[in-house]
Amino acid sequence: MEVEANINSEKLPQHVAIIMDGNGRWAKQKGLFRTIGHENGTKAVKETVESCARLGIPYLTLYAFSTENWNRPKLEVDTLMKLLVSSLKKEISTLQENDIKLHAIGNLDALPGKAKRELQDVIDKTKNNTRMTLTLALSYGSREELTKTIQEISLKVKNNLISPSSIDESVINNHLYTRDLPDVDLLIRTSGEQRISNFLLWQIAYAELHFTETFWPDFTKNHLFEAIVNYQNRERRFGKTSEQIEN
Numbered sequence: 001m002e003v004e005a006n007i008n009s010e011k012l013p014q015h016v017a018i019i020m021d022g023n024g025r026w027a028k029q030k031g032l033f034r035t036i037g038h039e040n041g042t043k044a045v046k047e048t049v050e051s052c053a054r055l056g057i058p059y060l061t062l063y064a065f066s067t068e069n070w071n072r073p074k075l076e077v078d079t080l081m082k083l084l085v086s087s088l089k090k091e092i093s094t095l096q097e098n099d100i101k102l103h104a105i106g107n108l109d110a111l112p113g114k115a116k117r118e119l120q121d122v123i124d125k126t127k128n129n130t131r132m133t134l135t136l137a138l139s140y141g142s143r144e145e146l147t148k149t150i151q152e153i154s155l156k157v158k159n160n161l162i163s164p165s166s167i168d169e170s171v172i173n174n175h176l177y178t179r180d181l182p183d184v185d186l187l188i189r190t191s192g193e194q195r196i197s198n199f200l201l202w203q204i205a206y207a208e209l210h211f212t213e214t215f216w217p218d219f220t221k222n223h224l225f226e227a228i229v230n231y232q233n234r235e236r237r238f239g240k241t242s243e244q245i246e247n
């Protein structure tokens with residue numbers, strides 16, 4: 001297991017995104033309800049957020065609830081929403097002490113009123129923090145985001161506000177939920193699954209992918225350090241040759 005000392009602070013990923021997977025299996029393995037898995041997942045969220053801030057990673061994005069997760073049993077959806085509210089209430093002090101700004105992406109209107117209000121409250125209270133931006137993807141789906149983006153741009157074309165030929169990557173970027181965030185450098189997924197599950201499809205175009213067998217509730221700062229060291233040992237070529245990168 002990697003330790004913090006092995007991390008090169010000059011080569012940190014600027015944006016780490018995490019698909020926090022395996023809460024249900026973690027609980028099942030222990031003979032517990034799935035919801036207990038989610039509760040324990042919040043501990044891993046806290047440790048990861050604090051560790052990223054301390055390392056100096058400026059952007060961390062967590063896939064907390066997908067558009068598809070609405071199809072889970074009502075009890076589980078309700079528990080996840082309650083956990084969101086209780087975690088926001090409990091951890092606002094952690095965000096303030098660590099100078100972390102909270103941000104959210106996704107179809108936030110779909111969230112229950114209480115969750116929406118609590119989220120907005122913490123976003124407002126932390127808006128002047130500058131050390132790290134923590135983004136929660138909530139009721140988020142990349143296809144929904146891209147569909148909405150295409151609708152908005154089409155409307156602008158229809159109303160002669162922009163011409164089709166002026167639509168470039170930056171125009172598209174500026175219509176995404178992630179318009180204020182840089183591209184993802186490192187995407188981590190826990191629990192052994194090796195898929196993207198409709199998360200940040202546009203934004204991970206050049207991300208390095210790191211998969212770990214560890215279930216999310218067991219994910220500790222050492223797993224995070226391991227992912228970062230692994231990322232730092234890769235050569236990111238962005239379509240160029242090794243020689244071009246060296247020069």
Ligand code: FPP
Nearest residue numbers: 020021022023024025038041042064084087
């Ligand atoms: C995936 O595990 C995890 C989720 C769908 C929710 C993630 C939520 C948390 C970590 C807790 C709340 C978060 C915040 C930010 C307060 P799974 O249920 O899909 O696990 P499985 O694949 O083993 O069934």
